[in-house]
Amino acid sequence: MEQERVILGIDPGTQLLGFGLVRVEGKKASYVDMGVLDLRKEADAYTKLQAIYECISEVCKSYHPTELAIESPFYGKNAQVVLKLGRAQGAAILAAKEYGVGNVTEYAPRKAKEAIVGNGAASKEQVQLMLEKTLGVKLESRYLDATDALAIALCHYFETSRPVSAGGGKCGWEQFLKEHPDRIK
Numbered sequence: 166m167e168q169e170r171v172i173l174g175i176d177p178g179t180q181l182l183g184f185g186l187v188r189v190e191g192k193k194a195s196y197v198d199m200g201v202l203d204l205r206k207e208a209d210a211y212t213k214l215q216a217i218y219e220c221i222s223e224v225c226k227s228y229h230p231t232e233l234a235i236e237s238p239f240y241g242k243n244a245q246v247v248l249k250l251g252r253a254q255g256a257a258i259l260a261a262k263e264y265g266v267g268n269v270t271e272y273a274p275r276k277a278k279e280a281i282v283g284n285g286a287a288s289k290e291q292v293q294l295m296l297e298k299t300l301g302v303k304l305e306s307r308y309l310d311a312t313d314a315l316a317i318a319l320c321h322y323f324e325t326s327r328p329v330s331a332g333g334g335k336c337g338w339e340q341f342l343k344e345h346p347d348r349i350k
Contacts, residue, residue, distance in 0.1 A: 174318025185315025225264035234321030
């Protein structure tokens with residue numbers, strides 16, 4: 166019998182940090198919760214990091230995640246932005262690791278959107294719509310900044326539940342369909 170997994174997805178930011186959680190029971194993922202930490206009113210960068218740490222610590226205490234999937238910083242035109250995102254990511258990872266979350270995996274922003282929508286350049290609204298359809302829930306539009314985090318958590322589930330090649334790499338659609346009847350609609 167497979168152990169229940171709770172995957173915490175985080176879209177780190179120093180202005181808005183999104184988090185989303187999915188529970189995996191057997192071969193089915195279900196929505197748990199999501200939210201946004203709004204840091205825009207806080208001017209001090211180090212106080213923002215403390216708030217991120219405290220927020221993720223509380224999320225971990227409330228939901229007991231077993232795995233963390235986090236968006237990796239991407240390089241843009243401004244290296245300072247990447248540095249700030251890396252710090253936010255570090256504060257979130259530290260909180261989760263101190264709580265006891267074992268597995269931490271990073272995903273590029275485009276990877277999660279591609280896994281959910283099929284398009285790495287999808288909008289937050291497109292991601293939300295596909296998450297609603299995939300998870301069978303209605304998500305409030307005020308949480309658009311958390312949809313990317315939920316997408317990262319669900320992307321991690323998809324990535325870690327792929328059928329592993331068995332018997333010298335001979336694993337086709339027929340075997341996949343037998344092992345994942347819930348993924349067929």
